[in-house]
Amino acid sequence: MADPSTYRPAPGSIPVEPGVYRFRDSNGRVLYVGKAKSLRSRLNSYFADLAGLQPRTRNMVTSAAGVEWTVVSTEVEALQLEYNWIKEFDPPFNVRYKDDKSYPVLAVTMGEEIPRLFVYRGPRRKGVRYFGPYSHAWAIRETLDLLLRVFPARTCSAGVLRRHQQLGRPCLLGYIDKCSAPCTGAVTVDEHRQIVNDFCDFLAGKTDRLVRDLEKQMATASESLDFERAARLRDDIGALRTALEKQSVVFGDGTDADVVAFAHDELEVAVQVFHVRGGRVRGQRGWVNERIGEPNRSDIVEEFLTQFYGEQQADSNEESPGGSSPIPRLILVPELPQDVDLVELWLSEKKGSNVRVRVPQRGDKKTLAETVHRNAVEALAQHKMKRAGDLTARSAALQELQETLELDTAPLRIECVDISHVQGTDVVGSLVVFEDGLPKKSDYRHYSIKEAAGDGRSDDVGSIAEVTRRRFMRHKADALPLDVPLENTPGLDPETGRPKRFAYPPNVFIVDGGAPQVNAAAAVLDELGITDVSVIGLAKRLEEVWLPNDPYPAILSRSSDALFLLQRVRDEAHRFAITYHRSKRSRRMTASVLDSIPGLGQVRKTALVTHFGSVANLKSATVEEIVEVPGIGAHTAQAIYESLHQVSSPQVTPESAAVE
Known part of the structure; x- marks a missing residue:
């Protein structure tokens, strides 16, 4: 256990500008990375009396053998450098909010001449547009199978595509109208790309326009007496609406937002994120991470926002027409970070437009936040149960x-x-x-x-x-x-x-x-x-x-x-x-209130508390309601009512009246 005074910087040598600092151990390993508005003020706090430090901080400074820092121009630069160093060095005293598994997503290869739709896991690639994540791969396949009848895009591999281009005939999906068969020239490359663009617009939330277009086409076909095409369009509209029903509406105003919640114990923290796009839950992810020390909840939120969305933006190399970003315009959290303005500015620079971080106070946003928190609590409990039962x-x-x-x-x-x-x-x-x-x-x-x-x-x-x-x-x-x-x-x-x-x-x-x-x-x-x-x-x-x-x-x-x-x-x-302590204290408090009532034994006291649930409920009951308790007569009920209201109502004396 090292003495922090042995590596404390000389007085006055620490700059007062904003920057990022690193604590290292005797082997040169980075133990902790942090940022500060004033490096001198922040670092001096680590070398105060050890007894006054938080347990995690005390353990860190006694494990370190040196500290170094880098001065930056602005606090936003400090936030970015802190994120980069945490990602590079993976310090043990910084919590890393990373998935413990790879979530499946729906990938669209927009960079190919003939784009392909498929289920994908792994790192993001350039020229590919992603939708999700989804909790299960079967959920993607089910949605994809439903939408292919409306958007018959290619789903086959490159080898299958080349083979059918040589054969000049489509595969089974082409024969059952679940692929427009661009391999055989049934549709042109541009027509197939338009089908894929419509598919992406639908998953991106532009559902109303597509449904209206199909309804207009159905009406036109019906007026032209092309009833077979009208019936097919009718079925397509039904398929789209079925797909929409699978994604419940949570925000009536069509808001794009991520809702974040945490649940933790002494060792681990469970994170749940619901991705809401166009007012509907489009994806969900959750994982359980090791928890180090007892940081404030606001610190947990700030660490999560910088690490999670920093990595999301870094992994997202989409070349979509709208240049979409995985960072939403609104992020709902259980508690605001201390430097919320700084975090919002950093996220806005990452996204390229304004990003707001808010705590939901009422309405459908607060309701969804409570649901996400329940999911986090349940995920932590399931994780503990699974580990305990192994x-x-x-x-x-x-x-x-x-x-x-x-x-x-x-x-x-x-x-x-x-x-x-x-x-x-x-x-x-x-x-x-x-x-x-x-x-x-x-x-x-x-x-x-x-x-x-x-x-x-x-x-x-x-x-x-x-x-x-x-x-x-x-x-x-x-x-x-x-x-x-x-x-x-x-x-x-x-x-x-x-x-x-x-x-x-x-x-x-x-x-x-x-x-x-x-x-x-x-x-x-x-x-x-x-x-x-x-x-x-x-x-x-x-x-x-x-x-x-x-x-x-x-x-x-x-x-x-x-x-x-x-x-x-x-x-x-x-x-x-x-x-046991609560039950004993409850019995003592109950006895102290009801013991003074004459003619009331232990059996009837228990019956009263059992019937009303608490002494507070008993105090608010009327004489007629007290009589309904088995074993309590009208005379006893009246005595109970008078005694409880005498206890709960203060005596008015001339002195108290004068004070009033």
Whole structure:
């Protein structure tokens, strides 16, 4: 761990102009790239007291061995240079918003003499126009098959095209009218290109004009008594409308926009982007990336906008008639970046026209933003579930934990404790159990903490020690004695004949916290004479693994299966503790309000809260509504109503009236 003061630039040597800076480690690897309006102000903030830095920043500056910078003329140049360096060096402390897979798109080879339509994955190529991305390739093929009857363009490969040019007869698609057969001269090259242009206009959102043109042609054919052509045009119009129905209208004003949403936990962030063109959702993409540290949401948005649209524009080498850009005119985000004007200016220069970045406040845009956010939350949950259910990943996680903690065997049973309270009140503890990497909910336990430790330690530390002591005292009571026959063993369940649930200890005992919590739990185990349990702590900020009496934590790779398993166990313990704490606090608050009502016992208090859902709802109820609760008579209902309204309404005294 390096000392930042050893490579801090000399006072006054850092310029005050805008620029971009890079932190490097001792091997010359770029660790972080950032931009600043004033390099001196920004870089000096990194060399302040380490205790005041964010965890991610502190980890970065202590891993670096030097810093360098480049001065630029404007802040827009700084933003562009930052994007270029992040793309070039791929720094580990910069989050890279890149797809974890290649999304299929519909490609149109406008650069060829006879353009071709086909499904494509991979990097963008010059002279090709792209539509999408789509979530699935079958969705493109389904849409393409539907539209080919209206726009019979070429879909065959170059080899097939050359062969049928030599044969002088079309392929099957030409015979069934799903290709205009330019290979045989059935249409000229210019006529075929016009068909392709109409196809591109339709996918680009110019749907109304094409439908009106077909309707006029159908009317003309009908007036000319060409009913066969009129019927064919009628079917073409129906096919276009069917294709439009598959793309739901989300913006009634026909807006072109991208809607972005994020969902994250301590380790990963899920990104969802809906591409809306002409008011309709034309494409969707989403992926899950590693999350580093705890940046502000505005920082996440700025990093995403610069990286994602920078790469989109760089990969887009279209030679379309309109010179279209993958950057839309409007980008809807959950929160504006701090330098939103600068980001908009940079995106506008990339696009060649104005780009706005906004947070939706109301109407259909806010509704779609909420839908995109739900998709991001669901994508993150599905990603976690898929990874947790993978037997190979669980086995790898247990094996890595065994090696990291230097255990004799893989930790098949893992237990974790967590403490929950509000400013020291209603303190509760939770114990969750995982066996073979999966939760064993039948062994979960709640603990009510009677009082905090009085030896100067924090409440959390004392509570961790109490829960640990109570759990392993139960283990000692249920343990199987070695010198007693099994049939006379008190540690066996008399009903099942199996060892009691806490008759055997865990391989790994996790506490939610750092060194103080770990040392407190380890001291309790030493006091009880238990030596076959490995105690570790998992700190939330940097996800460090702390071992007893060790001044430095163990750092697991953020992408490792072992850290993912530890995080799942810790998060489950936290969820279980929070749930119990809320229920206990709710019962206490309910009791404090209803206990003062004469003639109201525990059964009827429970019935009241169950019926109305909360004391607040009960306070707003009338006497007639209270009488509808089973077991509550008219006299009791009147007493409840008067008592609750007396509690909720302040007493008016002469002094308070004078003040008013």
